[in-house]
Amino acid sequence: MRLALCLLAALLPHVAAAQTERPQMGDFGLSDLEGRTVRLSDFRGKVVVVNFWATWCEPCKQELPFLDAYYRELAARGLVVLAISTDGPRTVPAVRQIVKQRGWTLPILLDQDGAVMADLNPRGAAPYTLYVDRLGRIAADHDGYAPGDEVGMKAQIEALLAEGEAPAPAEGQAGSVRVINSLTVQSRTVDVPGSALDPPVDGEQARTYQAILDRLNIQGSAGGLTTFARVDAMQFFDAPKLQPEQPHFADDARLERLRVRYTLGAWDLTAGDFFEQLGRGIVLSIRKVDELGVDLEIRGGRLAYDGEAVAASVFAGRVNPANLDIVSERFVEDTDDVMAGGRVAVKAIPGVEVGVFALHLRPETQALGAAAREVLGVTDDDQSTGGGLYVEAPEIGGLVTLYAEADLQQKTIAGEDADGRAVYGTANLALPHVNVLVEGMYLDEYEVRGSPNSALQQAFSYNQVPTLERLDQIVDNVIDFTGGRLYVExxxxxxxxxxxxxxMLRQNDPGEDAEIRQVHGYGGVKLLYQDGRSRVELSGGHRDERKVVSGDRFRSVSHVELDWLQALGGSPYALHLQSRNDFRSQETPDPANPFLDFVWSSTLLSIDHAGLGSLAVELGVDTQDQSDGAQQLFVAGILDLHVDEVFDLLGVDGLEPILLRTTVGSQRGGIKCIAGICRDFPEFSGVKVNLVTRHTLGG
Amino acid sequence: MRLIFLVISLLALVGCDDGGGGAGGGGGAARDTYPVEGIGKAEGAVLANLAFETPDGEPLTMEDVFKDPTHQIMLVSTSAGWCTACIEEQPKLVALHEEFAARGLFILITLFEDDQFGPASARLAAQWKERYGLPFDVVADPAFQFGDYYNRELTPMTMLVDVDTMKILKISTGFPESEVRAILNAAL
Incomplete structure (x- = not known):
């Protein structure tokens, strides 16, 4: 019933939506690459394009040159483009490199903790573009990029510029509400051993179930006030009833996120759920990683001041994980871990920032349960207190950018005290026609462990340590390693x-018998052509992992990737081929066959139509499981459609954005990593329909 | 005189025994009967008297572990031939064994599948023990009995059990080394 009400609340406004007033865009402030704070409100009276992108997002990097060109061409007529990088701590060093390399002149803003993305782009889409008129109202938005989309982008900008000079911005403008709803309906089959069922069923191996998953985001703004609420609802049909000890499926509907944020000049006050990151994420990184279903926020209060010479923030609250783990679809219990912290940064010398930060964490659920604490006589509660110092010096002499951070931690786990240490540094050298990045990391027992994640049965980790590894590579989640990376471009x-x-050279557990040495060399070439509408990239490499004590190799991977997007002449069509292939080898205990060789491969062939969407076939190969009957080949069809654009072509215009994604067939599971966070995805087999709608409720 | 000292020493030793059943107590009440009350699969429950197969093809039961008075804490690690995270864990377990075995740690590797995803066998247990030079017990669990204690997609699982009571102290996927060390230090 609650699910039905949620769905009704989500769909009714859309059904009723006529072309409503444009919603007011909430104000925000972010640092640019020179450390200056840039606010949306600085540009009242101008047309502003706000674009969310990331260094790991190829369509974003293909779209941005067009926005940069429009910015150069139309700035004199009142156009501003704000390119907001959503790169987290592990990829943010690459932002400056790309900007230098491509010669972009548009303002680049950094949203490392995802705070602005949470308000304006809660689904975390990349690229995602908002068009803001001269009165600071959202005139349109757009998901994704396909060759040909730039035509519509420019038309949109021209139309807004043609609206003419704006009247003086009114004080106390009326508020508005935007609603973004994501509804998924699916029927899928999952592997479930009969012994895990309640009651156990002998011989059962798999179960097919249906589910409706809905996520309703409601964002409102009025002047400097921004509000956000998210309701998650889930309903399962024929889902396997599992033993109580197993992470379970649960029908539920709840107010998952609630936030009120008030910005006044350099001050920003947030109450409710928010993201937070300290330094490069070693001490704290609570941010959403949508691709991996990582969804954490802090529920509490945060006060921040961002002045020209000093920036500071304090926060306190309880960690609030999303209760539906979107990957496993299992229920995640709330943790209620308490944390408090703060940061002070001084910009005493122009372009140089020196800062300190600290965090105190008290997990609600102890490493030892109550019974175990009684058995072992443990009385001290788990806790950790950590802090660090950082220096950032961008653009020294226009060539070198430096970042250095040192952190210390004291923690108590199961009544035992321990210390943690970390040192991290990067140096970027931007020479004519070549970028060089050097990165180093020393991590010694530094971890920020929370209560257990009931879906994963392991403790939440509230930090994200730079891994030195390629973004998509499997990274061992160790708390002791030393290493370095050299990147030349x-x-x-x-x-x-x-x-x-x-x-890259990385030593896990250095000095111990378990020490592993990882060496990874890789390279590639990328060519953009047809004025940037087409691209081809080929890359590959080899990673070797050896036990240092014995010198034996125990795991290796050779990998080859191809990404080829071919725009078809001047038409709105493009062909897209993406292929990732891992040829893996790993040690086995069998002396007769000391290594098992297998392939993980995913190939996606699609035809894209600018503005309308794409139709793709995905082919997956996984030969690791070589037992009889194991599925090694996976085939799926995927249709992405901008439904509103289809209706527009049919002469029905005025619909607000509707995105439809339909997946039919089977998809390979396995470990997927983004910037060092790795999740083991289950195989998918079945039918899944995802419908995203956006609408405005008032102006 | 020597006899007097001997008697005093014995009395002192007896006095040192706190008589408690705690894991750090160096052994408590005689472990005659395997506990049957409160058996379950979650933390705080009593571990069922499961049986496994040793590399020699002999059975090893939880009752065998329970009845050995030198065992204070049992660490169970579920492993499989295809699991590289499990392979990486082995030297860490050896280090734990060297540090804590004399204080009462009993480590048990339970293998449930080979590298081809087939059921584990006594032969695999023997290969595993030899390949990684393990000084502790490795057994085959072809029925994957421990698969009901956690989400098996997240192998390995690390379980800590207080052998005096056979109560499950901790279940975690992966190998949370700092947590395990802290618990062992607290318990032993």
């Missing part, structure tokens, strides 16, 4: 022909 033809070579 020569580029030519205005940054449209790019070569790159990387070398």
């Amino acid at each position: 020569p580029y030519f033809l205005d940054g449209t022909l790019i070569f790159h070579a990387n070398g």
Whole structure:
């Protein structure tokens, strides 16, 4: 019933939606690459394009040159483009490199903790573009990029510029509400052993169930006040009833996120759920990683001041994980871990920032349960207190950017005290036609462990340590490692022909019998052509992992990737081929066959239509499981459709954005990693329909 | 005189025994009967008297572990031939064994599948023990009895059990080394 009400609340406004007033865009402030704070409200009277992108997002990097060109061409007529990088601590060093390499002049803003994305782009889409008129109202938005979309982008900008000079911004403008709803309906089959069922069923191996999952985001703004609420609802049909000890499926509907944020000049006050990151994420990184279903926020209060010479923030609250783990679809219990912290940064020398930060954490659920604490006589509660110092010096002499951070921690786990230490540094050298990045990390027992994640049966980790590894590589989640990385990127033809070579050396558990040495070398070439509408990238490499004590190799992977997007002449169509192939080898205990070789591969072939969507076939191969009857080949069809655009073509215009994604078939599961956070995805087999609608309730 | 000292020493030793059943107490009440009350699969419950197969093909039961007075804490690690995270864990377990075995730690590797995802066997247990030079017990669990204690997709699982009571102290997927060390230090 509650699910039905949620769905009704989500769909009714859309059904009723006529072309409503444009909603007011809430104000925000973010640092640019020079450390200056840039606010949306600085640009009242201008047309502002706000674009969310990331260094790991290829469509974003293909779209941004067009926005940069429009910015150069139309700035004199009142256009501003704000390109907000959503890169987290592990990829943010690459932002400056790309901007230099491509020669972009548009303002680049950093949203490392995802706070602005949470308000304006709660689904975390990339790229995602908002068009803001001269009165600070959202005139339109757009998800994704396909070759040809730039035509519509420019038309949108021209139309807004043509609306003419704006009247003086009124004080106390009326508020507005935007609603974004994501509804997923699916029927899928999951592997469930009969012994895990309640009651156990002998011989059962798999179960097919249906589910409706709905996420309703409601965002309102009026002047400097921004509000946000999210309701999650889930209803399962024929889902397997599991033993009480197993992470379970649960029908539920609840107010998952609630936030009120008030911005006044350099001050920002937040009450409710918010993201937070300290430094490069070693001490704290609570941010959403949508691709992996990581969804944590802090529920409490945060006060921040961001002045020209000093920036500071204090916060306190309880950690609030999303109760539906979107990957496993199992229920996640609330943790209620308490944390408090703060940060002070001084910008005493122009372009140089020096800061300190600290965090105190008290997990609600102890490493030892009550019974175990009684058995072992443990009385001290788990806790950790950590802090760090950082220095950031961007653009020294226009060539070198430095970042250095040192952190210390004291923690108590199961009544035992221990210390943690970390040192991290990066140096970027931007020479003509070549970028060089050097990165180093020393981590010694530094971890920020919370209560257990009931879906994963392991403790939440509230930090994200830079891993030195390639973004998509499997990374062992160890708390002791030392290593370094060298990245060299020569580029030519205005940054449209790019070569790159990387070398990484990492020692896990250095000095111990379990020490593992990882060496990873990889490189590639990328070419953008047809004025940036087409691209081809080929890359590959080899990673070797050895036990240091014996010198034996125990795991290796050779990988090859191809990403080829071919725009078809001047038509709105493009062909897209993406292929990722891992040739893996790993040690086995069998002396007769000391290594098991297998392949993990995913290939996606699609035809894209600018503005309308795409139709794709995905082919997956996984030969690791070589037992009889094991599925090694996976085939799925995926249809992405901008439904409102389809209706527009049919002569029905005025519909607000509706995105439809339909997946039919089977998809390979396995470990997927983004910037060092890895999740083991279950295989998918079945039918899934996802419908995203956005609408405005008032102006 | 020597006899007097001997008697005093014995009395002192007896006096040192706190008589408690705690894991750090160096052994408590005689472990004659395997506990049957409160058996379950979650933390705080009593571990069922499961049986496994040793590399020699002999059975090893939880009752065998329980009845050995030198065992204070049992660490169970579920492993499989295809699981590289499990392989990485082995030297860490050896280090734990070297540090804590004399204080009462009993480590048990339970293998449930081989590298081809087939059921584990006594032969696999023997291979595993030899390949990684393990000084502790490795057994086959072809029925994957421990698969009911956690989400098996997240192997390995690490379980800590207080052998005096056979109560499950901790279940975690992966190998949370700092947590395990802290618990062992507290318990032993």
